[in-house]
Amino acid sequence: MRVVEVTAYGGPEVLRMARRPEPEAGDVPGKVRVRLKAAGVNQADVRIRAGLYADAVGDLKPPFVLGTDFAGKLLDPVPGMAPGTRVAGTVPWYALLNGEGTYAEVIWVDPEWLAVIPEHVEYTVAASVPLASATAQQGLDRLALPAGATLLVTGGSTVVGRFAVQHAHAAGLRVVAVAHEGDEAELRILGADHAVPRGTPEEVRARVTEVAPEGVDGIFDGALFGGGSLPLLKDGGVFAAIAPDRIPPAERNIRVEVVRATPDAARLKETLQKVADRELLTRVADVLPLEEVAEAHRRAEAGHRPGRIVLLI
Template sequence: MKAIATTGWGLKPTLSLIETDAPGRLKADDVLVAVHAASVNPKDWKLNYNLAVAASPVMVKQLKPLFGDDLAGIVVDTGPNVSDFEIGDAVYGMDMRLRTASLAELTLIDQRRIAKKPENLSFTQAAAMPLAALTALQGLRKGKAEAGKKVLIIGASGGVGSFAVQIAKNLGLHVTGVCSGRNTDFVRELGADAVIDYTQGDYRHSAGEFDLVFDVTSYETPLTCAALLGKKGYFISTGGDGKSMLATPLYRLLGKKAGTVVVESYRRDLETLKAMVEAGSLTPVIDSVFTLAESEAAYNRSRSGRCRGKVVINVANA
């Protein structure tokens, strides 16, 4: 089968299209999926991609070289314990293990990490959802988001942010989005009640107080956002930046209402998102679409930090 793997050494390994063996024997809870589309997340190039530069060939040998986490596709085989999915079902989901290998024509995934695809979405659209939409949903939940509360979403135009704005509105919150000037109209179209252009000054000291500050960029900390937090306000980060990963847990230990989203792929949450999509209150935003052979360019697009929504890779007909 065709798949994407890391090749080369040094600080800039290459993602290359290769021919490799199809996945082997299914475990009891495994589903074999013919992948139609996958999407790129910062986690991929901050973690998975960077592991490919390890100096030791032994370390690379211990990691499967195949890439990708989010997927949407068709079930083509099931393990003996699988009862909720049948061959021919259209599914979407992700698995946070290193190297789930969704950038391949066939991949294995645990039945607990997938749900049936929203009927009104294409495979390309559905593949854009799992990691980013789950992060948004679980981050808002961790920050005690409830109807009537005020939430500030930092990074509102990106992959996670575009979902967070829509989900927060669906939950009945007053949403303020933070983005660059070129994206202010876009964030309003997503449903934000107010938009702040961060290029026009340091909003962190002038925007007022919020019940929840959700930083999906991972660049802020509870200290840098202290003036934005009301007395009972929560600070939630996606935690991808080293400073945020260290500072946020420290503030939580000091009694502050701060936390980091450790996203998990739970079927019940995928089904919650599916219901929102089918009700018309949640729509994935696609920044750009690449072929499987163009995966290197897709990763470069994600790393640019200029994306509106998600970068998707079409795997079928590679």
């Protein structure tokens, strides 16, 4: 089968197509196979490939396969799902650290990671959802803000940020979102009370202060600003960091929570159904074939377009 390997830490050129034996049924006890149709490209993939997390991955060395989000067809039966069922999920790449990700034609998964893709939801759309929605939901869980509190979502135009805005609005929070140029109106439709354009940290702080002069109670850092947005947080507020190299130092009794999403099939099933019903919106920025994975990483690094870049397999 075809896979994409990280052959060394570096730029997108280190991503190479390779051939590996296709998994056989029953080879890994407790796991089942999924033949992938689509896989998401996440910022974590880009940062791992670049070597920014080399210390965090311990003994794992190239060559390895990146990727967490997937959508495809189940090859082996599991309770409640027959072979051929359309499924999506997240591989907990960081927890496993075995270098077996979703940039591949066939993968092993734990049945507990799987959610059925509703009818009329395309594979590419389904592949944009799992990690982003889980990160947003679990980040809000860690923030634990009461209804009526003010939440700043940086990177509001990203897939993770969009889900954070929507879930936060549903939880009764007052949401201020930092938006990609031209997305302000859409983010307000998704639930943001205020949407301010992105810019330098100084510009963003000034714009947020205009709409939240008293400061914010919590920050969901979808844009990986790190400490750049910390001055906007009230004393005793809470900050959710979604990247291990963007964790600000604690100060002024601020609580810093590090969010590393874990698979949650029940929540994913609910989220995918809401996407099917147009109650939640995701965004696919680009769809590229697996062979063009290096270009996918270039676009992800350049911020080519807000939204998830998806590999078609």
